[in-house]
Amino acid sequence: xxxxxxxxxxxxxxxxxxxxxxxxxxxxxxxxxxxxxxxxxxxxxxxxxxxxxxxxxxxxxxxxxxxxxxxxxxxxxxxxxxxxxxxxxxxxxxxxxxxxxxxxxxxxxxxxxxxxxxxxxxxxxxxxxxxxxxxxxxxxxxxxxxxxxxxxxxxxxxxxxxxxxxxxxxxxxxxx
Numbered sequence: 001x002x003x004x005x006x007x008x009x010x011x012x013x014x015x016x017x018x019x020x021x022x023x024x025x026x027x028x029x030x031x032x033x034x035x036x037x038x039x040x041x042x043x044x045x046x047x048x049x050x051x052x053x054x055x056x057x058x059x060x061x062x063x064x065x066x067x068x069x070x071x072x073x074x075x076x077x078x079x080x081x082x083x084x085x086x087x088x089x090x091x092x093x094x095x096x097x098x099x100x101x102x103x104x105x106x107x108x109x110x111x112x113x114x115x116x117x118x119x120x121x122x123x124x125x126x127x128x129x130x131x132x133x134x135x136x137x138x139x140x141x142x143x144x145x146x147x148x149x150x151x152x153x154x155x156x157x158x159x160x161x162x163x164x165x166x167x168x169x170x171x172x173x174x175x176x
Contacts, residue, residue, distance in 0.1 A: 068112055070113075072113035075136075086102060124169060136158070138159050141154050
């Protein structure tokens with residue numbers, strides 16, 4: 001049962017009035033629950049253990065990560081457009097190449113948009129940047145070959161860079 005929190009400081013934390021006792025530990029209560037002290041053993045979701053200010057600062061996204069996430073979203077949008085072009089305009093011989101470019105661009109664009117905001121360490125961000133460069137070389141190379149007659153000799157480097165980037169990201173994830 002929850003009981004109203006008195007104006008007196010919590011005995012374990014004399015400098016704080018916004019605390020709730022949970023289980024054996026003492027945690028800062030969510031602003032919406034600051035007026036209540038919870039009974040021992042009551043579980044509160046992890047998100048509720050921080051004040052609004054602490055929560056918002058813990059999810060702030062650095063500029064580089066925002067740029068990677070935005071690039072991923074733009075890449076996914078371009079992939080949808082490329083796929084539509086391949087399905088409705090391109091000749092049958094080119095459809096396969098353009099659809100492959102669109103699939104890789106879309107998948108990696110969504111991955112960038114999702115992973116960049118949560119990539120906290122430098123190694124993870126470097127891996128995601130390499131992923132972006134790899135997909136631009138690979139998918140961009142396939143599209144450039146169709147639209148501009150460009151050479152496809154760099155495509156294996158783009159694919160290899162994507163593979164390497166995923167492996168580096170996995171190594172960083174295992175270090176956590």
